[in-house]
Amino acid sequence: MKRFFRYLLIVIVLGAIGFWLFIRYAGGKQKKALSVIPSDAVLIVETENLTQAWQQLREGKIWNYLTQNAYFKQLNEDMELFNTYIGNNAIASQVLKNRSLIMSLHMTSANDYDFLYVADLKKMSLLNQLNLSKIADQVSGYNAKQRKYNGKKILELADPEDPGFIIYLSFSDNLLLATFSASLMEKAIDQKANVNEENPHWTQHADFTSVTERLRSRELFKLYINYRRLNDFSLAFLSEESEVFRILSESLTYSALDADLQDEIIALEGYTGADSVGGYLKALSEVEPGRISAWKIASEQTAAYLSMSFDNFDDFYKKLIGVYEKGNPEELADSKSKIGKLERLLGVNFQETFFNHFDNEIVMLKLRPLKNGDYEDISLLIKMKDIDAARAGLDKIMKRIKRRIMVVKFEPEIYKNHTIYCLEMPGFFKIFFGKMFEELDKPYFTYIENFVVFSNSKPDLKLLIDDYTEGNTLAHNPDFTDFKDNFANKANLSLFVRTPQIYQNLYYHSKPEDRKDITENKEFILSFEHIGFQLISDNQGFKTKLLGKHNPDAEKADKLQVIENEAFNDLFQKELESDSFALKLDQLPLEKDTLYTLKNPNGTLKIEGNIKNGKPQGLWRYYYPSGNLKAALNYTDGILEGTAYFYHDKAGKTLKAEAKYQNGTLHGNYFEFYKNGTQKTRFAYQNGKPEGFAQFFYPDGRKKIEGEYKKGEKHGKWIFFDRQGYKIGKERWRNGKKKK
Structure with missing residues (x-):
């Protein structure tokens, strides 16, 4: 947490140099702040008015709760100190108050990241002519030195008590750049020289501007997400690659979102672009949204719910095939070859026997682990148009497997009026749907209402049956239904994460060196008890909503729920x-x-x-x-x-x-x-x-x-x-x- 505290110290330095900026320069060329942001930014946060943005943030219940944490408490104290400084310094106030600020996040190595801060001082132009060594005289407590890089001056302010902590400052016309990474500062200076057709400026990038230009509201905060860099960023925290992050990185381009900070909700709404050669999400962007309904039968112990929904499965599947024909023809050809061999072996047509019965929703569920070691368990819920026809089709497939392959080891089991079967066909789902479903190898399955429910864990499948039978489902959980009501009933992709239930998975999949911090900050992580993300196709990409629901009592409530479930x-x-x-x-x-x-x-x-x-x-x-x-x-x-x-x-x-x-x-x-x-x-x-x-x-x-x-x-x-x-x-x- 100490590393994040340092990020805000830069604001104090901005105030210390305000006098020099104000008295010496005015008028001149104006440059957009995005023009110096390197193209490899993962996330960009932008505010048009830093003063108002801070005021809105500090008055919210969420921020007041977070300040109970040592890091956020220190952060709050420093921001208040900065506020006081601005209020008592007329010159600094005129220079820094109500200015726009951009903060961008960049990977600085395979396992680390840092931030670049860009303040737009507007009329304070020609700053590149400023003698930065004179500014250093105004900053006490730091060892200052100046160097040049590609014709630009960089001021380095080192903390004598911690020589590894260095603030890097530079100017570009009306923009003040600051960071704690030397390589990131140099990359920002190089950004203008590196702009070309293959690496366009943010404001010239068609994929980026296609979503940013659609924003119409005037919220104080905006968030931009660069999905191409998201998978690499996730590996800074995860012990291995996540298939979900990989698909997002390959299928989406950018999101532009307006942020609304409410008392209990952080709401971001805007637009997202689909990559022209992306897989599932590109196909979803080209079909009408479908109604989400599997949550009604999903266990109350659901930790993550990922739904792909569409108005018509046949349309979606045709679009998906078209996307692969364009972007991954070799993979598609390999898949078709394997399907053909399997159909000839079993003497069935999978399209007629199985896929023709698919309705409008496919859901991947992650349940709270029943015990240590269950972190790879996953369930798949597929809604069927006619569950009896789907049952007959699967019965036919299983009979052919038993007759032609003769490796059947699992006998159907009756459990609470549900029959549990096993689809003993290795790699069945991976052949049809790719790596996203490779964990479902020889899955168990049963039928619940109009859904076929698959799982690579028989205990998980039994838990789904238990909770459905006893009414312990998300449909009967008021906290979940209240949160879900913030989202549309029809969508193309919906992701709901319940933080208390996913915490064990988060801890397990994190890097060992991060687990101490995760444990120490468990209460604050769990306080964002619900996270939701939804994409709805609109012929130009996706309408997008990202929400975080805050509940300071979430960890305590989860403990009580666990005790109650045990009882x-x-x-x-x-x-x-x-x-x-x-x-x-x-x-x-x-x-x-x-x-x-x-x-x-x-x-x-x-x-x-x-x-x-x-x-x-x-x-x-x-x-x-x-x-x-x-x-x-x-x-x-x-x-x-x-x-x-x-x-x-x-x-x-x-x-x-x-x-x-x-x-x-x-x-x-x-x-x-x-x-x-x-x-x-x-x-x-x-x-x-x-x-x-x-x-x-x-x-x-x-x-x-x-x-x-x-x-x-x-x-x-x-x-x-x-x-x-x-x-x-x-x-x-x-x-x-x-x-x-």
Whole structure:
């Protein structure tokens, strides 16, 4: 963080030299600030009025929160010092106040970057004739020296306490240039000499001006993104190349965005250009946007949601083929050859059997890792026009794989009324869609609503099924839906990142030397809890929106959510309330009085109990395939009555749950227990719904959560405790809805 603090010191130096700039020069040639920005800038931030921009920034809630961090606190103090200096120095005020400023970010090596600052002093022209050594006399605390580079004077101000810290200053007509990188200053001086047809000036570059000229608003900040440099920039932070950044770099040109700083939202809106030979995104820019809907079935544990949507998949696929014919004909030919060989081997036409059923959205999901080591897990959701036809097509493909290749090792598994299959065809998605989908090698898959859901992780697929079945989806997460409502329902590309959920992946994929900083600043990273990016085609490229939602309590809220998930997700209560274990009368023999028994496939006893007058009567016992007792239930005339006991699958009859029934309905005290015998939860049912005080516990018996139910819904205050027993947070609920 110290490195960033130094960037702002340059502003103080600008004030120190203001007197010389003002009294000596006026009038003359005007140069645009962008003209000295080297063409390899990754990001450019521009403000037309530095004073007003700082005022808007410092008055916002987001900035006030960030100043709790040591770096931002120091930054704020220095800016306030600068403000005071300007206010007390009439000459400096006239020179520097309300001036425009550009800050550009450049890679200075494969693993490092730096900033160039350009202040437009407007009427302060002919600055190149200024004797910079005289300015040095006005800057105390620095060792100053002057040198020339390509005919331009560069003033170097070195900190005697830190000789490696050097501020470089130079002038170009009405522009003052400053940086902490000697090579970057030299590159800026060389920029004019290096301008040519292959390396045009920013304001002469057609791809750049095509997006900047479309901006119409007058926000204080503007952000420009150079996508061609984005992939290289990402490698300064990531331990390996990201396929997403690679695709963005190859498919997009520039974004020009107006920035609006609100109390809880940083909003950037504008336009983005598509590269003429880009892949997916170029094809998306040429088709109508489609409705995004997979978020309705996506798990609440979704960390990143990347959606490609289109009005018609066939149109998109034809455009994609056309883009590859123009830009990557060899890759396209190789793909077609592999597809042809595979079709001949299996005797199927993939277009007719599979792709003709695609509807309007393809989504890549990244879930919060279930455990360490799950950082490469990924899921793919494809919306289908007719899910039954898609199912029939995939069934046909799998039968052909089994018949022709004969390597099938995975038998379909029934899990919570969903069948999990495995597409045991290596590289299937990579052949059709390229490297972006290479992680989906021999994926597991199932069907949820109108989507085929693929995943390279069976636990992730089961989590998606769990959360969909239990209603723990993004559609039921008010924080997510409120944020999503800031975006259009129809788009071509939509990316939603939930920072608390993605944090473990961020840490894992970062460089080892950066992980200490990431850990120390976790609270501030997580405070930007939602990040969204959306592209909508408009015949000239894309309308673009980039939003960051700030919540200072995001880390705390996530901790509470994790504790709540741990407490609720593996409760036996869900199975209990579903009555899935209960006897179905139509499954029983018709005899009026008999001892009924049913065996497991392995021959062990599964169920035993008495039937009287054609109905279960008295004690009934259920057993695991292992032979261990599973449950002991009491029936009166075929209806559950009294206390029911449920057991873990282990020797010794370790109690799992105890419930009370009244006339077939849950009514009375309810208890659950861990395998070690300690209590997991306790509360009461009233007429089949949780009612009153409830407690949940850690495996060591310490309290985890306590709260109240009202008619089956959370109500009132819910308190959370850590594993040491300390209270760490609370939530307030009203009739099942969390109060903000």
